[in-house]
Amino acid sequence: MNHEINENGKPEIENETRNGKCPECGAEMVFSPEKSALECPYCGNTVAVDFSQTSKERDFSELFNVADKWGGETHVFRCNNCGAKEVLSKNEIAKACPFCGTTNIVVTDELSGLKPNGIVPFAIDKKTAAAKVKMWAKRKLYAPRAFKKSVAPEGIAGTYNPAFTFDADAFVVYRGVLGKHYTVTRTVNGKTVTETRTRYFNIGGTFDMRFDDILIQASEKISQRDINKLRPFDTNESNEYSTEFLHGFSAQQYEKSGEECWTEARRLIEQIVKSRILAKYDYDVIQSYSQRVETNNVTYKYLLLPIYVGHCKWKKKLYNFFVNGHNGNVTGKTPVSAVKVLITVLIGLGVVVGLGLLFYYLFSGT
Numbered sequence: 089m090n091h092e093i094n095e096n097g098k099p100e101i102e103n104e105t106r107n108g109k110c111p112e113c114g115a116e117m118v119f120s121p122e123k124s125a126l127e128c129p130y131c132g133n134t135v136a137v138d139f140s141q142t143s144k145e146r147d148f149s150e151l152f153n154v155a156d157k158w159g160g161e162t163h164v165f166r167c168n169n170c171g172a173k174e175v176l177s178k179n180e181i182a183k184a185c186p187f188c189g190t191t192n193i194v195v196t197d198e199l200s201g202l203k204p205n206g207i208v209p210f211a212i213d214k215k216t217a218a219a220k221v222k223m224w225a226k227r228k229l230y231a232p233r234a235f236k237k238s239v240a241p242e243g244i245a246g247t248y249n250p251a252f253t254f255d256a257d258a259f260v261v262y263r264g265v266l267g268k269h270y271t272v273t274r275t276v277n278g279k280t281v282t283e284t285r286t287r288y289f290n291i292g293g294t295f296d297m298r299f300d301d302i303l304i305q306a307s308e309k310i311s312q313r314d315i316n317k318l319r320p321f322d323t324n325e326s327n328e329y330s331t332e333f334l335h336g337f338s339a340q341q342y343e344k345s346g347e348e349c350w351t352e353a354r355r356l357i358e359q360i361v362k363s364r365i366l367a368k369y370d371y372d373v374i375q376s377y378s379q380r381v382e383t384n385n386v387t388y389k390y391l392l393l394p395i396y397v398g399h400c401k402w403k404k405k406l407y408n409f410f411v412n413g414h415n416g417n418v419t420g421k422t423p424v425s426a427v428k429v430l431i432t433v434l435i436g437l438g439v440v441v442g443l444g445l446l447f448y449y450l451f452s453g454t
C-alpha cells in the first residue's frame with residue numbers, strides 16, 4: 089500500500105478503490121468502458137470513477153523532469169517474442185502480449201518513466217471493438233478469404249498508447265526569392281515562337297501561428313501513420329490521468345522520450361509554417377527560401393490514448409490491426425490475395441473487350 093504525503097504533510101493511505109480492489113469482495117476491479125466505472129468481475133459491484141477533471145497543459149520544462157514518477161503504482165513487462173513493453177498497475181500481471189499473442193512475458197525492473205498527466209479513457213468495450221474489426225475485415229476486398237476468417241477479434245486487447253501533444257506559439261522571420269513563369273511571343277526568321285520565361289521577386293517578413301495539440305506518437309509498436317488513421321482522439325477533452333482507468337488494461341511504455349517527440353513536433357511546425365507562408369504568394373518556382381522559427385509558450389500533455397490491438401498470423405507473417413477505443417475507427421494491414429487481384433484485372437479486361445465487341449457489332453455496318 090502506498091503512503092502519499094498530502095498537503096497537510098500527513099501520510100494519506102490509499103483507499104481500496106484506488107488500489108483497484110472491490111470493497112465488497114476484495115477482487116481486482118476493472119475499468120468498464122460501458123459503465124464508465126470500476127466494475128468487479130466477480131460480484132458485479134461498481135464504483136464510480138471521477139470524470140470531472142480534465143487534463144491540464146504542463147510547462148515545457150517539466151518534460152525533462154524524468155524522475156520515476158509512475159513507478160510507485162505500476163510495473164513494466166516485456167514480451168520476449170516481439171519486444172513490446174507494457175505498463176500495468178502494480179497488482180496486475182501481463183497475461184498475453186497484445187501485439188503477438190505470446191504468453192512469453194516477463195516482468196522487468198525497468199522504470200515506467202514519466203507519469204501520464206492525461207488520458208482518453210476507453211469508451212467502447214471489447215465486444216463492440218471486435219464487431220468493428222469484423223466489419224473492417226469484410227470490407228478488405230483483396231484480402232484472402234481464409235485470412236478474413238482467421239482474423240479473430242476475440243483476441244484483441246485494450247492497451248493505452250503513449251503520445252505527447254504540444255501547444256506552441258510560432259514566430260517566423262523568413263526571406264526568399266520566388267519565380268513566376270510568363271510567356272513571350274516573338275518572331276524568329278519569320279516564324280512565331282512562344283517562349284516561357286521566369287520573373288523573380290523577393291519575399292520576406294514575419295509570420296505568427298498558434299499551434300494546438302500537435303500529436304506525436306511515442307510508442308514504436310504503432311506507427312504515426314496508423315495513429316493518424318485512427319484519429320480523432322479528442323485530446324482537448326482528455327481526463328486528468330488517474331490509476332483507476334488503467335485497471336483491466338495495460339499501457340505501452342514510451343520508446344521515444346518527450347524531448348524526442350518535441351523534436352518531431354518542431355519539424356512538423358517548421359513544415360506547416362513554411363507551406364502557410366508560401367501559400368500567400370503566386371509563384372511557380374522557389375529559387376531560395378529560408379526561415380527562422382522561434383517557438384514560445386510551449387506546453388505539453390503526456391497522454392494515454394485508448395487502442396484495442398489485434399493480431400493475426402498469416403503464412404508466418406504477423407499482421408496487427410488497431411481499433412480506436414474512443415470512436416471505433418479501425419486500421420491495419422492485411423495480406424493481398426494474388427488470385428483476387430487477378431480476377432479483378434480479368435473482369436476489368438473482360439469489360440473492355442466486351443464493350444469493344446458491343447461497339448463492333450453496333451457500328452460495323454449492319
Ligand SMILES: [Zn+2]
Binds near residue numbers: 130
Ligand atoms: Zn466484488
Ligand SMILES: [Zn+2]
Binds near residue numbers: 189
Ligand atoms: Zn509480443
